[in-house]
Amino acid sequence: MTDIAPDVPPCPLELRNLTVSFTPPRRNKFLRRSGEEKPVRAVDGVSLRLEAGTTLALVGGSGSGKSTTAAVAARMLDCDSGTVLYGGEDVTHLDGGALRARRRHLQTVYQDPFASLQPRFTVRRTVEEGLLIHKLGATARDREERVVRALERAHVPLPLLDRLPHQLSGGQRQRVAIAAALVLEPTVLIADEPVSMLDVSLRAGVMRLFDDLRDAGTAVLLITHDLPSAARHADTIAVLQQGRLVEQGNARQVLSHPAHAYTQALLEATPRAGLRT
Ligand SMILES: Nc1ncnc2c1ncn2[C@@H]1O[C@H](COP(=O)(O)OP(=O)(O)OP(=O)(O)O)[C@@H](O)[C@H]1O
Ligand SMILES: [Mg+2]
Numbered sequence: 001m002t003d004i005a006p007d008v009p010p011c012p013l014e015l016r017n018l019t020v021s022f023t024p025p026r027r028n029k030f031l032r033r034s035g036e037e038k039p040v041r042a043v044d045g046v047s048l049r050l051e052a053g054t055t056l057a058l059v060g061g062s063g064s065g066k067s068t069t070a071a072v073a074a075r076m077l078d079c080d081s082g083t084v085l086y087g088g089e090d091v092t093h094l095d096g097g098a099l100r101a102r103r104r105h106l107q108t109v110y111q112d113p114f115a116s117l118q119p120r121f122t123v124r125r126t127v128e129e130g131l132l133i134h135k136l137g138a139t140a141r142d143r144e145e146r147v148v149r150a151l152e153r154a155h156v157p158l159p160l161l162d163r164l165p166h167q168l169s170g171g172q173r174q175r176v177a178i179a180a181a182l183v184l185e186p187t188v189l190i191a192d193e194p195v196s197m198l199d200v201s202l203r204a205g206v207m208r209l210f211d212d213l214r215d216a217g218t219a220v221l222l223i224t225h226d227l228p229s230a231a232r233h234a235d236t237i238a239v240l241q242q243g244r245l246v247e248q249g250n251a252r253q254v255l256s257h258p259a260h261a262y263t264q265a266l267l268e269a270t271p272r273a274g275l276r277t
Contacts, residue, residue, distance in 0.1 A: 010088030012187045012219045013050040013073060013106065018043050018082035020068050020243075042068040043079070044243035048221075050188060055210065055220040057230035057251060059266065060240030066223045069240070070190050073221065074108050075099055087187070104134050107181035111193040113173035117165040123176050124161045127151060130184045146183055154179035154209060171202035178209060189213060192223045207233055227270045231255045239263045 021039040043065045050056050058066050071077035073084060075091060084092045086102050094102060110116045117126055127147045130136075137143035151158060154175045165173055174194065181189060191210060195203040211233060214220050224230050230237055230251055237251040239262065247260040258264045 011049050011085070012052055012087055013048075013221065014083075014085040014088075015046060015048045015069070015073055016083040016085070018046045018069065018072055018079045018084075020065075020072060020077065020079050042243050043072065046082075046240070046243070046245055048073075048238055048245075048248075050219045050221055052187065052219050053214060053217045054235040055214045055222050055233055057222045057224055057234035057237045058240060059224060059227060059230055059237060061266065062225075063242075064240040065243040066240055067192055068243075070108065070192050070221065070223055074106055074190055075103060076108075100134070104130075104184050105186050106188040106190065107184055107186040108190045108192065109174070109177055109181055109194050112197055113170065113177045114165060116177050117173060117180075119165055122162050122164060123151070123156065123168070123179075126165075126176055127180045127183050130180060134184065136184070147179075150179040150183035151176075153182050153212075155205070169202075170198050171206065174198060174202075174206055175209070178206070182213070186218065188219045188221065190221045190223070193225065194222075195229075196225065203229075227255055227267055239266070 019041065020043040021041050023039045046065070046069055048056065048058075048069075058069065060066055068077065072079045072082075075084060075094070079092070082092070083090055086106060089102070091099065091102050118129075121129065124147055127150055128143055131143050131146060137146055148158065151161070156172060156175045156179055160168065160172060160176075165176075168176065189210070194210070195206050198206060207229065210220050210222065222230070222234055234251040236249065237247075237254045238245055239247040239254070239260065241262045247254055247258065247263050254263065255267065258267060
């Protein structure tokens with residue numbers, strides 16, 4: 001007998017008690033003088049559960065550990081201690097082909113679409129690349145169909161297929177980066193400040209894409225500075241302060257009745273702190 005209900009699907013991404021420290025470079029006379037040569041605890045005991053078909057917003061001030069948490073979740077960075085689980089499987093210490101196979105199900109979209117796109121790859125090649133790496137799509141035609149489907153889902157007009165990144169607008173570039181993630185049909189999408197470099201007029205459209213993905217069953221981890229956006233797009237919210245989670249819960253509830261002084265301070269520092277939309 002097991003006390004786990006058989007119909008509860010495993011959580012697509014779970015982080016348990018993660019810690020990450022960075023050691024500042026040695027032989028830095030300024031650090032030695034100021035006594036700041038000690039390791040920086042960037043992430044300190046962080047636990048998160050990301051459910052399918054939901055968006056979790058990870059918020060916090062600059063340097064609070066959001067991107068470091070995301071990098072550990074994507075297994076791009078090793079943690080000092082703690083556990084990373086994909087679909088209930090402990091992947092903390094996987095590497096090589098085994099890790100690559102699991103990582104296909106978890107894709108990341110970064111803040112700067114220019115930096116994340118290969119400058120000499122056309123839109124078609126950019127989106128096809130993941131299929132080639134993971135040996136998906138038996139024929140060129142099958143791959144082309146998947147590329148077209150991903151571009152359509154990300155609302156990238158097909159006449160852009162043969163353009164290079166510098167021939168695209170910022171919003172188009174970020175949509176191409178999202179299409180490159182979607183082509184692998186991930187169960188988890190991590191978006192680290194995905195719209196902060198985009199013109200305000202383009203942000204809503206890109207954010208709607210994340211809502212659509214969530215509604216289609218993807219688990220979305222949205223890293224953002226923008227608390228009103230977190231309230232609009234996230235189901236749950238987790239607040240990080242200096243590497244520690246200080247508050248976690250229903251997004252609207254946390255932002256309308258913050259329990260922790262740090263969450264209150266973040267809200268007060270937000271110009272559009274109202275939760276009207
Ligand atoms: N590679 C690194 N080497 C040394 N220290 C690092 C490294 N990466 C991050 N840090 C430090 O870890 C802490 C957390 O950084 P992180 O990038 O996770 O913050 P963040 O919440 O994403 O900030 P931002 O909102 O500015 O993007 C900071 O103190 C940062 O200086
Ligand atoms: Mg960051």
